Amino acid sequence: MAVEKMSIAKALNESLRKAMDTDPKVLIMGEDVGKLGGVFRITDGLQKDFGEERVIDTPLAESGIVGTAIGLALRGYRPVVEIQFDGFVFPAYDQIVTQLAKMHARALGKIKLPVVVRIPYGGAIGAVEHHSESPETLFAHVAGLKVVSPSNASDAYWMLQQAILSDDPVIFFEPKRRYWDKGEVDTDAIPGELHKARVVREGADLTLAAYGPMVKVCLEAAAAAAEEGKSVEVLDLRSMSPIDFDGIQASVEKTRRLVVVHEAPVFLGTGSEIAARITERCFYHLEAPVLRVGGFHAPYPPARLEDEYLPGLDRVLDAVDRSLAF
């Protein structure tokens, strides 16, 4: 067994390294991914070891990056592209939505597009505009794309390799405020399924479902609730498309209460879809309506207000209390 403690950033780096070692068709593309190793250093050292033909510094053009990655994938490569920050994926949104997502269906399944689009996302790093957003729902809504987000180092390591192995395009959201969080990674383990939710804390009274950056907040909330005698289960969804409704259902049938937490705006967000489905599936099990905690229907605010905007421990606990009060 090779268990190592490493940060999420390091786990992603190691994961890319392993994928490139294993399959010569795996390419990395993006702005500043070469010498600089990306603005978050996720690709640090890879160009040095794999060369400029496999770790490709691109022009500053997101539509170009994704569009050419599509072409490379058509030619048999497995490009892993880096979008520098969440807010800068939109010049590429056209290519992702109109081309990447649909080509497999249009070709009657004859072609595959194993493209991974890595996007550092979410707030709480004190950044300027367009560096803190959570646009995952905009991608999850598009058929043909898979959308995932790890919350810890082990998942970062394994989920990225699974995403690269996937023959479908995967939008891989990396919780940037957690890049420096450390955790254990077993590099020999047999990983779980990419789109399966995971119970990260057992509980009996209520389920908190989250993904990416909010899993840690929910774990803290569950610990705080435990001090008040409340037993809260925490579910790491891990995948926003597909969503593991069976996993959520199993937890909710046990706890009978569900609160979904994410940084993205609540309105028409992942939580809305989960609330609707779980209400359908678990109507007679639920003791309270499914509650959602997340961002507002407002632009992501300037950094000095982000602590208020982002769901923190208090807002999650408030929702826990409201649910338990039904």
Next chain:
Amino acid sequence: MTVESTAARKPRRSSGTKRAAGAASARKTAAATAQPHDAEPQLVQLLTPEGERVEVDSHPEVAEFAAFVADVTTEDLRGLYRDMVLTRRFDGEATALQRQGELGLWASLLGQEAAQIGSGRALRDDDYVFPTYREHGVAWCRGVDPTNLLGMFRGVNHGGWDPNTNNFHLYTIVIGSQTLHATGYAMGVAKDGADSAVIAYFGDGASSQGDVMEAFNFSAVYNSPVVFFCQNNQWAISEPTERQMRVPLYQRAQGFGFPGIRVDGNDVLACLAVTRWALDRARRGEGPALIEAFTYRMGAHTTSDDPTKYRADEETAAWEAKDPILRLKAHLLASGGADEAFFEELEAESEALGKRVREVVRAMPDPDTMAIFENVYADGHALVDEERAQFAAYLASFEPAEEGH
């Protein structure tokens, strides 16, 4: 002046523009067969790095541009110098404030003062500016209080000034976007029959964005009064210009049907001249022009960046010899255009500016929490109202508990 004559002009060459060898390895793939577009760039220059005026007579093309600054007096030169010095001081102060934790981030313009002040001083009040996020010197020329520029970097707002007060649009962070806004604005100017012009600033990296190429095309097709001012500071974060283009940027204009010109971006006088030329054309209804100001980002991309990872010290040192401020100072001293008293007075003014900037930034209050819900819509929105009320009630729920402490 025809498209050909401007694109192919061959004025004075500036010396010492060769890149340091150490920084070249990242560019191997593109450089294999590419034109050595940056080896000895041809550019319009009126003031040499040593601070000497370029001989107008010996170069007809230089004479053409020199004519655009023939009216510039010694006092005007001192004014340009003052602008550059104060802008650099403001910028340095902001960098220091970021280091002290007062700003979350800062994008320094160090080294690009001449490009910004030269072009900025060419503008008329009724012209309209679309900047990116580094145009602090242009903002200065527009009369925007520099402390207003700091709000978004401190994290208290996303802009901080009314674009229409000084015809200086908000900073734009999504690379390239503003070039299309500028083009649309210019289309409006033309429709209105006004004779003002629009200027769009962007970087060499931005020139790779589809938006910028679409802006070129729209402006050409509609013959819009817009000047594209690219500050080619050689780097887009860690990517050198070779990663963005295969032919010199200014030459690209020709393919879209308008003139492009490369100017020594560290020569404030030449920048003033070529921008006046381009604005004049635009006002006369002759359509867009592209100016590539060949300059250098002397500092880091932003305060989050570490340029030692991707570029050589020798390169930076070579560009330091072409410092836009030292160049004009040398000229002013040699020509008797300014005396010691002038420089001393300016130093005192710099100090005062620095002090004011520090004070204003430290006193800048955090926004009210409920500002999150302000100005989301011009006409209001039921969902925003609902969330505002819910959040206010939520915040209020803490109040009694806090009184107990």
